[in-house]
Amino acid sequence: MVALFSPTVFSTKGWLLEEEPLSYDVSSKNSFPYQFYSLQTQIEVEIERSTAPSPDDPAMVKKLSHNASERDRRKKVNNLVSSLRLLLPVEDQTKKMSIPATVSRVLKYIPELQHQM
Known part of the structure; x- marks a missing residue:
């Protein structure tokens, strides 16, 4: 019977396997x-x-200012969309709709209100 790892089956090709790793x-x-x-x-x-970047770097100051302006803009948009959402009927307020869904529903709801008048 031949051993699985006998030297005749696998050649070491000159590698020194007996040395310590x-x-x-x-x-x-x-x-x-x-x-x-x-x-x-x-x-x-x-x-x-x-x-x-250092805080005195003009590019960093511009970036931080832009980030603050963008954050304020998003906050205003979110507040206005929340106000619109509150004007919708109660059945539309059961779950928080996305901004596009809210605007879409408001655009459908306004003609409904006009028709009721």
């Missing part, structure tokens, strides 16, 4: 992986520092 001492700061990690982390920190 390489290992790194993680507790030692002089080991290669730690030094590589440390260098990589150091490079990442330096890149972040060089690309991090």
